[in-house]
Amino acid sequence: MAATQQGSSTIEPATVQPPRLEAVPVRHPGRWVAAVLVxxxxxxxxxxxxxxxxLDWPTVRRYLFSDLVLSGLWTTVWLTVAAMxxxxxxGVVVAVMRLSANPVLRVVSGAxxxxxxxxxVLVQLIFWGFLGAFYPTTTIGIPFTDVVFFTGRTSDLxxxxxxxxxxxxxxxxxxxxxxxxxxIQSVDSGQVEAAHSLGMTSGRTxxxxxxxxxxxxxIPPMGNxxxxxxxxxxxxxxxxxxxxxxxIQAAYxxxxxxxxxxxxxxxxxxxxxxxxxxxxGWLERRFGRGVAAPGPRGGLGRLVSFRPGASS
Amino acid sequence: xxxxxxTPSSTSRATERPGAAGDASSTPxxxxxxxxxxxxxxxxxxxxIDFEVARGEVAVLLGPSGSGKSTFxxxxxxxxxxxxGRLSVDGEPVGYVERGGRLHELRExxxxxxxxxxxxxxxxxxxxxxxxxxxxxxxxxxxxxRLPRRVAEERARELLDRVGLADxxxxxxxxxxxxxxxxxxxxxxLAMDPKLMLFDEPTSALDPELxxxxxxxxxxxxxxxxxxxxxxxxxxxxxxVADVVAFMxxxxxxxxxxxxxxxxxxxxxxxxxxxxxxx
Numbered sequence: 001m002a003a004t005q006q007g008s009s010t011i012e013p014a015t016v017q018p019p020r021l022e023a024v025p026v027r028h029p030g031r032w033v034a035a036v037l038v039x040x041x042x043x044x045x046x047x048x049x050x051x052x053x054x055l056d057w058p059t060v061r062r063y064l065f066s067d068l069v070l071s072g073l074w075t076t077v078w079l080t081v082a083a084m085x086x087x088x089x090x091g092v093v094v095a096v097m098r099l100s101a102n103p104v105l106r107v108v109s110g111a112x113x114x115x116x117x118x119x120x121v122l123v124q125l126i127f128w129g130f131l132g133a134f135y136p137t138t139t140i141g142i143p144f145t146d147v148v149f150f151t152g153r154t155s156d157l158x159x160x161x162x163x164x165x166x167x168x169x170x171x172x173x174x175x176x177x178x179x180x181x182x183x184i185q186s187v188d189s190g191q192v193e194a195a196h197s198l199g200m201t202s203g204r205t206x207x208x209x210x211x212x213x214x215x216x217x218x219i220p221p222m223g224n225x226x227x228x229x230x231x232x233x234x235x236x237x238x239x240x241x242x243x244x245x246x247x248i249q250a251a252y253x254x255x256x257x258x259x260x261x262x263x264x265x266x267x268x269x270x271x272x273x274x275x276x277x278x279x280x281g282w283l284e285r286r287f288g289r290g291v292a293a294p295g296p297r298g299g300l301g302r303l304v305s306f307r308p309g310a311s312s
Numbered sequence: 313x314x315x316x317x318x319t320p321s322s323t324s325r326a327t328e329r330p331g332a333a334g335d336a337s338s339t340p341x342x343x344x345x346x347x348x349x350x351x352x353x354x355x356x357x358x359x360x361i362d363f364e365v366a367r368g369e370v371a372v373l374l375g376p377s378g379s380g381k382s383t384f385x386x387x388x389x390x391x392x393x394x395x396x397g398r399l400s401v402d403g404e405p406v407g408y409v410e411r412g413g414r415l416h417e418l419r420e421x422x423x424x425x426x427x428x429x430x431x432x433x434x435x436x437x438x439x440x441x442x443x444x445x446x447x448x449x450x451x452x453x454x455x456x457x458r459l460p461r462r463v464a465e466e467r468a469r470e471l472l473d474r475v476g477l478a479d480x481x482x483x484x485x486x487x488x489x490x491x492x493x494x495x496x497x498x499x500x501x502l503a504m505d506p507k508l509m510l511f512d513e514p515t516s517a518l519d520p521e522l523x524x525x526x527x528x529x530x531x532x533x534x535x536x537x538x539x540x541x542x543x544x545x546x547x548x549x550x551x552x553v554a555d556v557v558a559f560m561x562x563x564x565x566x567x568x569x570x571x572x573x574x575x576x577x578x579x580x581x582x583x584x585x586x587x588x589x590x591x
Contacts, residue, residue: 190438193434194434194439196391196424197389197432197434198452199424199425199504204456208455213440289442290444291484
């Protein structure tokens, strides 16, 4: 090796750098005009908001951290977390069923997705809320036999919060299953073959090899789903689920301060969705390992690492 | 250090290589195919393969693309199911167990257990892309064989060192060259201590200058007595390393024999015309 390299000439780094290129930059008058116009519009919106007496900032301040709002906020948060957990865990099951070799499992899971994705979530919410009108009593036992483990009034078993959780969770399950199915199918079939050739069973291959790689594809849309879910919980107000929006509605039904209270609600929803993008960034980096270079920092990090040096 | 850890009874294989086929009567051949057929829909890819690989032998399958070489290789570890004919590995029918004169299909767990004894190396490497080189090698021993992590890692580092990649243990597949990925893939297969290694065009996806490093590892493996079935277009490797060369075309084995026979004095016109194109 050394002998062959002696014959070839190596390129020495240039000792004298050539002079830096000097040129008159291209002017962009259009950018300046657009910036001034948009800036003016934005400024006028902010000023009109700040000066609008109907906004009633003292009321906003009074309600922002009131017990009523905070308890509603707590319901919204746990409902979001619980419905998403139900959606993701159930979604994996439904996705695996849809990809199963068993035709019965495929058809049943397909029908499930068809129904729960094909009807408005508002309709599903009201449906679960009025389940007692549909099935007055609930009985758990072995189908088509007289064996009964438990029976009771449906309206006692399914209060508003449970109905809300069922409606949101099942609806999310249908959407999540499609996202997860796409993620599973995005993993190269060679990965499965390699795992099988090493003696791994299908279940272990799914858990150890396919799902971790599918996560990279699954997480960004699931982040979207979580944010959508947080806002969809506001619909729970139609069955009085005592979430943030329900409590806000209850408050302005009494004092008629509709606008300030809606500002309070918006502020909290905006704060929560902003917070949610942080764990999404973590998860994306965690499951993006091994795929090219680490991407830009996600979530709040993006705001912090805004680079003014980049040419616009 | 060697790539293989053999039980004492089998360590002498490398020395008995020249006569390996001779003592096939006492132990069953490692791979035995009789009239193996396989169709995909209307396309019959394998039309009756007869083929035999003795313990410790290196068999090379040559042939034009579409001749069924890779399909046959995949049948050997049951990645494809055979339609007709008999195929056995180490005396046991692939994918079945013989009880009371009848074949019973194996359950998934039993198929998986059989596969642990057969290593496979793929054309596209198929390293687990979310795991480092070391994690790739450790995965099956810890998950399937339930080896303690410490033991599996120690062995994995030995194997990576042996394929010349001790310093790449922490690298992800995307950070490795094709040749390095394929050597990790070989180490990963060897970590299960297989009795048979299958290579499906292991150098076909590599840049020309990276082919040598992979063939070197395979040559060492052959020298240590591993039974290998290799689908390749590397005629030089076949000539130098193979004990048996089989030329396949149109789903059948056209010609089989020692490399100097098949490659040097081919008997069939199809073999001659193929060799004249690739040499």
